Amino acid sequence: MNMDPLFLSFRLALCVSVILLVLAMPLAYWLAYSNWRGKFLLESIVALPLVLPPTVLGFYALIAMGPRGPLGKLWLALFGHGLAFTFTGLVIASIFYSFPFAVQPLMTSFENVDQRLLHASSVLGAGRWRTFRRVILPLSLPGVITALVLSFAHTLGEFGVVLMVGGNLQGVTRTVSIDIYDRVQSLEYGAANRMALILLTISFSVLATVYAINRRVWSPWAAK
Amino acid sequence: MTRAKRIPRAWLELLVIAAGIFFAQSNWAAQGREIRVAAAADLKLAMAELVNKFESNSHTTVSVSYGSSGNFFAQIQNGAPFDVFLSADIEYPRKLEAAGSAEPGTLFEYAAGRIVIWMPPEINADVRKQGWNALLDPAVRKIAIANPDHAPYGRAAVAALQKAGIYEQVKSKLVLGENISQAAQFVQSGNAQAGILAKSLMLSPEMKNGQVWEIPRELHPPIEQGAMVLKSARNKQGALEFLDFLKSDSGQRILEKYGFVVPRRISAVPAQP
Amino acid sequence: MVAVGREVDSAALVARLRKERRGTRASDFVLDVSFEVPSGITILFGPSGAGKSTLLDCIAGLLRPDSGRIAAGEKVLFDSATQTDLPPQARNVAYVFQSLALFPHLTVEQNVEFGLHHLQAADRQQRAAAILEAFRAEKLKNRKPDQISGGEKQRIALARSLVTNPRLLLLDEPLTGLDAALKSSIVEDLRAWNTANRIPILYVTHSREEADALGERVIAIENGRIVSQGAPMEVLDAPRRIRLAQSAGFENLLPGTVLDLREPDGVMRVRLAGSSCEMEVPLAHASAGDRVQVAIRAGDILLAAERPRGLSARNIFEGKITFLEQRGAMFLARVDCGISFAAHVTPGAVRALELSSGKQVWLVVKTHSCHLVE
Numbered sequence: 001m002n003m004d005p006l007f008l009s010f011r012l013a014l015c016v017s018v019i020l021l022v023l024a025m026p027l028a029y030w031l032a033y034s035n036w037r038g039k040f041l042l043e044s045i046v047a048l049p050l051v052l053p054p055t056v057l058g059f060y061a062l063i064a065m066g067p068r069g070p071l072g073k074l075w076l077a078l079f080g081h082g083l084a085f086t087f088t089g090l091v092i093a094s095i096f097y098s099f100p101f102a103v104q105p106l107m108t109s110f111e112n113v114d115q116r117l118l119h120a121s122s123v124l125g126a127g128r129w130r131t132f133r134r135v136i137l138p139l140s141l142p143g144v145i146t147a148l149v150l151s152f153a154h155t156l157g158e159f160g161v162v163l164m165v166g167g168n169l170q171g172v173t174r175t176v177s178i179d180i181y182d183r184v185q186s187l188e189y190g191a192a193n194r195m196a197l198i199l200l201t202i203s204f205s206v207l208a209t210v211y212a213i214n215r216r217v218w219s220p221w222a223a224k
Numbered sequence: 225m226t227r228a229k230r231i232p233r234a235w236l237e238l239l240v241i242a243a244g245i246f247f248a249q250s251n252w253a254a255q256g257r258e259i260r261v262a263a264a265a266d267l268k269l270a271m272a273e274l275v276n277k278f279e280s281n282s283h284t285t286v287s288v289s290y291g292s293s294g295n296f297f298a299q300i301q302n303g304a305p306f307d308v309f310l311s312a313d314i315e316y317p318r319k320l321e322a323a324g325s326a327e328p329g330t331l332f333e334y335a336a337g338r339i340v341i342w343m344p345p346e347i348n349a350d351v352r353k354q355g356w357n358a359l360l361d362p363a364v365r366k367i368a369i370a371n372p373d374h375a376p377y378g379r380a381a382v383a384a385l386q387k388a389g390i391y392e393q394v395k396s397k398l399v400l401g402e403n404i405s406q407a408a409q410f411v412q413s414g415n416a417q418a419g420i421l422a423k424s425l426m427l428s429p430e431m432k433n434g435q436v437w438e439i440p441r442e443l444h445p446p447i448e449q450g451a452m453v454l455k456s457a458r459n460k461q462g463a464l465e466f467l468d469f470l471k472s473d474s475g476q477r478i479l480e481k482y483g484f485v486v487p488r489r490i491s492a493v494p495a496q497p
Numbered sequence: 498m499v500a501v502g503r504e505v506d507s508a509a510l511v512a513r514l515r516k517e518r519r520g521t522r523a524s525d526f527v528l529d530v531s532f533e534v535p536s537g538i539t540i541l542f543g544p545s546g547a548g549k550s551t552l553l554d555c556i557a558g559l560l561r562p563d564s565g566r567i568a569a570g571e572k573v574l575f576d577s578a579t580q581t582d583l584p585p586q587a588r589n590v591a592y593v594f595q596s597l598a599l600f601p602h603l604t605v606e607q608n609v610e611f612g613l614h615h616l617q618a619a620d621r622q623q624r625a626a627a628i629l630e631a632f633r634a635e636k637l638k639n640r641k642p643d644q645i646s647g648g649e650k651q652r653i654a655l656a657r658s659l660v661t662n663p664r665l666l667l668l669d670e671p672l673t674g675l676d677a678a679l680k681s682s683i684v685e686d687l688r689a690w691n692t693a694n695r696i697p698i699l700y701v702t703h704s705r706e707e708a709d710a711l712g713e714r715v716i717a718i719e720n721g722r723i724v725s726q727g728a729p730m731e732v733l734d735a736p737r738r739i740r741l742a743q744s745a746g747f748e749n750l751l752p753g754t755v756l757d758l759r760e761p762d763g764v765m766r767v768r769l770a771g772s773s774c775e776m777e778v779p780l781a782h783a784s785a786g787d788r789v790q791v792a793i794r795a796g797d798i799l800l801a802a803e804r805p806r807g808l809s810a811r812n813i814f815e816g817k818i819t820f821l822e823q824r825g826a827m828f829l830a831r832v833d834c835g836i837s838f839a840a841h842v843t844p845g846a847v848r849a850l851e852l853s854s855g856k857q858v859w860l861v862v863k864t865h866s867c868h869l870v871e
Contacts, residue, residue, distance in 0.1 A: 119559050126612075130614065169400070181402075185295060
């Protein structure tokens, strides 16, 4: 049985969750510590992908990546070819799709750090960056792990968005969810079942391992 | 008061409200007069007119769901509550009939599909003049077709490409749509520069100003589209009525208008052994 | 943090600031103060809600005053006139919070070294070790905060703040919850450190004992305003505000009217409201007819089983005990002389005088045990 789709899905999920972590951190930091009145607007925008159907997201992604869309134009100018039907295109679309799954756990973790600890840190001479690195981040490790795991899992299970912008190319955009769907369409129920079971088993093991270690090893004191 | 009564009241109230919303959805009244049709994606445009014509002469109303034939096949197998199945590939209804899910004697081929090459107006390659060679133009980076694994239009596209001798050259440019509509979407949005699409979708406003080249019928096996009434249909009367309409002259004329090839004289296709 | 600028003598904290604070439950008030804190320990005394923590936060740079100027020695930390507002990390002001805020994920040693990030590792370790020794906590250095006791936590918090050689130390009720022995030992260490490194220390507390034990000066604050400053005895034993009097332990607060002034004698007579008792109290800025409050400690009132004669005390009233109950090591007696007084009596006295509820007694109060408050 062809395992390409499985590897592809894992590669996609890994890329997306790592990139998302880097992108989401500054935003989560700002959301946690800013006092701007209009904060709720940004929070709502960030949460949008939670309520939008993936197909809607995918549809707009398709338009945006097309030659008339902002992303598509930029990409064409930079690289001379389109963004849709590429692995990169999937990564970008998935980043939008899984965004709130990275931002929210991070934001909550940051908010839960005792404010007096932050005060102590700055009174002791630490600037914003040092305080983040030495106080906020270590105490938010569960949130970081959760953000990583959730965005990984969410991207792994992605279907609607990939369907809309993937083009179903073997080894490039045919993720495991598309593959399973294809097999069902082609009446290859047995193969579909097998693939689905493998995906389920691997995903479950990964999640279980991470959650088991999370509380115990990385943050026994951050039990809020 | 017994222990059981200590279920929190708020929770019960919520449950009642949820149930209320759920059941309010069911439309008991329209049941008797409505038929539900599962139609292949390539019928999108044609069905609108077909339903219009049908409803103006009948007491039955038609509610249509569009999707890929393979999808519907799986759903119907698992008890999806349709009355009529209009498939883009007659194989699916045949399989359903073999499995005993079809109302006996209702299965027939209602049309044959045609494929075309479609390109948006801004692409320079003149497909009407060049035919297949337009696909070899370097400006055409991606060609959208339906997935040949399970969509009849996709299979036909690949067969035609092979027969024309350019399959190997364009293979790497192919992108697969889940069904023929999605393939069309890929080209419409500009992400693919050309597509091998269903002729039946050409009359839509988005497609009208593109360049179209009809692929000669000999180059691919016929795309036989099959219709049937489900054994589990709620409104068999209405379903049969609709199928009769499809077979009728006015129905066939509409199908032809949208680019289908119609077998004028229809007789029930015998079940395959 | 360049150490050179810290001169020992002119290191005083001079602060003048105003901040409007929007509190919870309509407890808005305006913090409007102006004061000086020379080297040494100054107590900031006042009831909760008076604005003490807000004031400390402003000095540390965690809150921004609406206007004013805060300078520690030569260094201007905040000045609304010149738009100067140093962030906390640039002020080199040490601040020990009530909650201590020890970093739970770092060891004691790492906590103490936290503020020394600009030094080399060797220097850091040495400085940290030195201060841990000074505060008698060197054996705790590899433990985490959740593995040490309350008193030890306080020491570490102090050590952590002081290791950076701050120009100013702020302490927000640092010894609450500790028993007397622990308190005095930590106080000792703090004093020792203070003697060696004279910097202004602003110590917030609402405990009389701590104020007495530590303070070289007291600043009393109430409702966002300073109500008195000076030596502890002055401020706390002659309180001029009612709330201050209450928190400073005056059980009797009796309303009355000034009858007349006797300037040559340095006294005035006050008639207590609702009775015919006339008391002689020290002369104050008042005129006949003014309404005043007389504050007397229960411990300053004497009881006599028979009418005393030949006493120097000028306030002697006859009354009846209406209430007598043991409170810890002392007895609390309420005596009705037309107005109710609370007095503390020793158990020995209760036995010797055979005191009981309903017994007729005489109350004796020295003139100088009476204080006038507003």
